[in-house]
Amino acid sequence: MEGRPATGARLRAQRAYAAASPWNADRLQETATGYLFVLPVLAVYAVFTVGPAVWAAILSFQDYNLIGGFRGWVGAGNYVRMLRDPVFVKALLNTVYYVLGVVPTQTFIALVMAVVLNMELRGRSVFRTLYYLPSVTSSVVISLLFLQILSEQGLLNAALRALGFHPPNWLQNTALALPSIMAVNVWTTVGTMMILYLAALQNIPTELYEAAEIDGASPWQQLWHVTVPQLRNATFFVVTNGIIGCFQVFDQMFIMTDGNGGPLNSTMTLMLYIYKNAFGGYNAMGYAAAISFALFAMILVIVIVQRRLFREEAA
Amino acid sequence: MGAVLLAGLMTALAACGGSPASSSKSGSTAPGASGAQEQTTVTLTLSGWSSSPAELKIVQDQIAAFEKLHPDIKVQWQPVPGDYMQKIQTEIASHTEPDVFYLDSSVAYDLMSQGAIQPLDPYVAKYKTDLSRFVPNLLKAFQYQGKTYGFPKGFSTLALVYNTRLFQQAGIGQPPKSWAELEADARQLTRNGVEGLVMDPDFARLGALVEQAGGTLVDSQGKAQLDSPSAIEAAAFYQKLVREGVLKQSKDVGAQWAGDALAKGKAAMVFEGNWVVAALRQESPDLRWSVAPLPQGKQAGSLAFTVAYVMGKDTKHPEAAYQLIDFLTGPQGEKFTEQGGLEMPSVESMLSTFSQDYPEQKAFAEAASYALPWQLGPNGQTVIDAVNKALQSIYLQGADPKQALQQAQASIHQ
Numbered sequence: 239m240e241g242r243p244a245t246g247a248r249l250r251a252q253r254a255y256a257a258a259s260p261w262n263a264d265r266l267q268e269t270a271t272g273y274l275f276v277l278p279v280l281a282v283y284a285v286f287t288v289g290p291a292v293w294a295a296i297l298s299f300q301d302y303n304l305i306g307g308f309r310g311w312v313g314a315g316n317y318v319r320m321l322r323d324p325v326f327v328k329a330l331l332n333t334v335y336y337v338l339g340v341v342p343t344q345t346f347i348a349l350v351m352a353v354v355l356n357m358e359l360r361g362r363s364v365f366r367t368l369y370y371l372p373s374v375t376s377s378v379v380i381s382l383l384f385l386q387i388l389s390e391q392g393l394l395n396a397a398l399r400a401l402g403f404h405p406p407n408w409l410q411n412t413a414l415a416l417p418s419i420m421a422v423n424v425w426t427t428v429g430t431m432m433i434l435y436l437a438a439l440q441n442i443p444t445e446l447y448e449a450a451e452i453d454g455a456s457p458w459q460q461l462w463h464v465t466v467p468q469l470r471n472a473t474f475f476v477v478t479n480g481i482i483g484c485f486q487v488f489d490q491m492f493i494m495t496d497g498n499g500g501p502l503n504s505t506m507t508l509m510l511y512i513y514k515n516a517f518g519g520y521n522a523m524g525y526a527a528a529i530s531f532a533l534f535a536m537i538l539v540i541v542i543v544q545r546r547l548f549r550e551e552a553a
Numbered sequence: 554m555g556a557v558l559l560a561g562l563m564t565a566l567a568a569c570g571g572s573p574a575s576s577s578k579s580g581s582t583a584p585g586a587s588g589a590q591e592q593t594t595v596t597l598t599l600s601g602w603s604s605s606p607a608e609l610k611i612v613q614d615q616i617a618a619f620e621k622l623h624p625d626i627k628v629q630w631q632p633v634p635g636d637y638m639q640k641i642q643t644e645i646a647s648h649t650e651p652d653v654f655y656l657d658s659s660v661a662y663d664l665m666s667q668g669a670i671q672p673l674d675p676y677v678a679k680y681k682t683d684l685s686r687f688v689p690n691l692l693k694a695f696q697y698q699g700k701t702y703g704f705p706k707g708f709s710t711l712a713l714v715y716n717t718r719l720f721q722q723a724g725i726g727q728p729p730k731s732w733a734e735l736e737a738d739a740r741q742l743t744r745n746g747v748e749g750l751v752m753d754p755d756f757a758r759l760g761a762l763v764e765q766a767g768g769t770l771v772d773s774q775g776k777a778q779l780d781s782p783s784a785i786e787a788a789a790f791y792q793k794l795v796r797e798g799v800l801k802q803s804k805d806v807g808a809q810w811a812g813d814a815l816a817k818g819k820a821a822m823v824f825e826g827n828w829v830v831a832a833l834r835q836e837s838p839d840l841r842w843s844v845a846p847l848p849q850g851k852q853a854g855s856l857a858f859t860v861a862y863v864m865g866k867d868t869k870h871p872e873a874a875y876q877l878i879d880f881l882t883g884p885q886g887e888k889f890t891e892q893g894g895l896e897m898p899s900v901e902s903m904l905s906t907f908s909q910d911y912p913e914q915k916a917f918a919e920a921a922s923y924a925l926p927w928q929l930g931p932n933g934q935t936v937i938d939a940v941n942k943a944l945q946s947i948y949l950q951g952a953d954p955k956q957a958l959q960q961a962q963a964s965i966h967q
């Protein structure tokens with residue numbers, strides 16, 4: 239038979255338990271202080287992000303529009319409607335085309351620019367600034383500028399005519415309108431991606447290059463076998479942000495092709511279609527909310543898959 | 554992310570509405586001379602848009618005249634910059650819409666049918682308002698199931714606006730009166746980098762052609778008839794002009810819109826409304842132009858563009874709001890519209906005065922007797938977009954007019 243545990247030990251145990259418990263007075267105060275500090279952000283996040291998102295989720299099961307308000311529950315009706323809506327399908331295809339076109343292009347160009355501007359070049363800070371400028375310019379301003387440049391009598395066509403070409407009307411051509419806007423977007427965002435790559439490049443330890451050089455690796459081999467693998471995290475970030483941004487493309491289409499989806503819906507994107515349904519006279523806020531969640535789900539799935547792929551490669 | 558963004562946008566817009574119906578906190582008391590008699594003053598909010606200082610001045614003068622007549626009612630003019638309907642919609646959703654506001658006939662059906670604005674009939678009866686004062690077609694655009702929801706504040710019609718110098722150079726004595734003449738003249742005028750006719754693949758132009766062909770795009774019940782024989786005939790005529798190379802859209806001649814093409818000397822003829830006058834004078838003061846009735850097909854046809862004053866469903870002062878609407882669209886208020894010359898007065902008896910004051914716009918006024926306002930059914934924007942896409946496919950890809958319009962008709966009924 240053991241005797242009762244010593245009083246001292248029991249007391250110590252109780253104290254330890256109390257200290258570990260979240261209900262300990264000190265800990266409680268600490269927790270409260272912590273929450274107090276994050277409260278402003280939490281409140282703003284709850285009111286402007288979580289709340290509306292929950293509300294939008296509810297709306298997506300309703301027949302709801304701004305003018306008439308709630309007009310009944312439709313179950314999954316809004317989600318089923320997407321499958322049979324040719325404009326939605328067109329918008330989805332356009333958006334996917336946009337992502338597939340823009341993301342690899344801008345990632346590749348940004349990487350090349352970053353590698354070049356990471357070398358000891360004269361005036362490289364000037365170039366870095368110049369390349370970054372479009373990224374800090376409002377996309378609305380850029381869209382308005384390119385609307386002028388790309389119009390039938392615009393700067394680009396004037397130049398092409400001077401060279402003896404017969405240029406098309408870029409933004410009014412069903413085959414060229416979307417690629418034209420894609421080119422504008424690459425031009426705009428490539429600067430941001432370049433900066434991200436530049437930062438990551440400067441984090442690569444120089445020993446790696448020294449070691450590679452001792453092993454007799456050529457500059458090209460160093461680029462492919464040291465730089466690119468070392469930039470994995472940066473690439474993940476650049477590609478993920480690129481995909482998210484491209485899936486949500488809106489301003490460029492809204493301004494450069496009148497917000498109507500351009501010639502024969504050739505520049506209709508998911509975000510633009512959401513806008514038209516919610517606010518643009520289609521009176522289908524519920525449907526717009528449903529498309530928003532479909533878009534959200536798509537982005538989520540893609541990012542998860544992408545994370546897996548990057549992890550496997552790393553392993 | 555998309556959902557979050559949309560939801561955020563909604564709350565942000567709703568928040569912009571500001572104070573609830575602002576006017577609702579009425580009854581602010583004006584101090585009387587002795588303090589014994591108190592006079593209650595009602596403040597009404599009035600929303601619309603104004604695209605020029607001249608347009609703004611008309612509204613301000615109208616309001617001043619109204620306040621002079623009704624010392625107990627104050628009117629707060631709250632113009633909406635940017636996308637007007639977007640703001641009004643969110644205000645309606647959050648019950649903070651203005652007491653009185655502009656409403657374009659193209660979106661009137663949705664607001665009337667969903668009870669977002671008030672019928673004016675009880676007040677029409679009470680104040681014994683004579684509705685026959687309005688140009689008859691205009692009022693119809695704001696009537697739904699036998700009730701009247703708004704009084705037109707003015708209107709514009711489509712007419713043929715042409716460059717007289719180019720006509721002289723081409724040896725054409727008078728503007729075309731029929732489709733055949735329009736086609737022949739357009740062919741003759743298309744030369745030296747000038748297009749005979751600049752017309753966008755747009756609902757608001759096809760609609761006039763359809764009426765000339767004897768039909769309408771939307772019937773009197775608000776049902777779209779996009780593939781009626783008249784519509785197909787009109788679209789086929791449009792395609793014929795495109796194929797002959799005598800009709801181009803404004804963006805293909807480096808212009809923002811057809812009126813801009815005319816101002817730039819790139820177009821000999823356009824189908825435009827009264828608004829083109831101010832634009833031409835500003836953009837190209839030396840241009841010599843004239844306005845003639847639109848050429849006829851089987852019959853004369855034109856479109857009327859009209860905006861009404863309507864009453865918000867949440868207004869706390871319907872009586873005062875009605876008095877304001879009635880004044881603005883009555884002979885006293887419309888006098889300012891008539892004198893402004895930017896659009897035509899909705900009061901029929903004032904049209905002849907308008908034609909005298911603005912003889913160059915006479916052809917627009919003449920179209921008032923047959924021009925039909927846009928009366929679109931539910932979700933008017935979907936109908937407009939369907940027609941525009943059909944016309945684009947005809948213009949850009951040479952699609953068969955019948956098939957394109959049948960497709961458009963099918964797409965709005967999914």
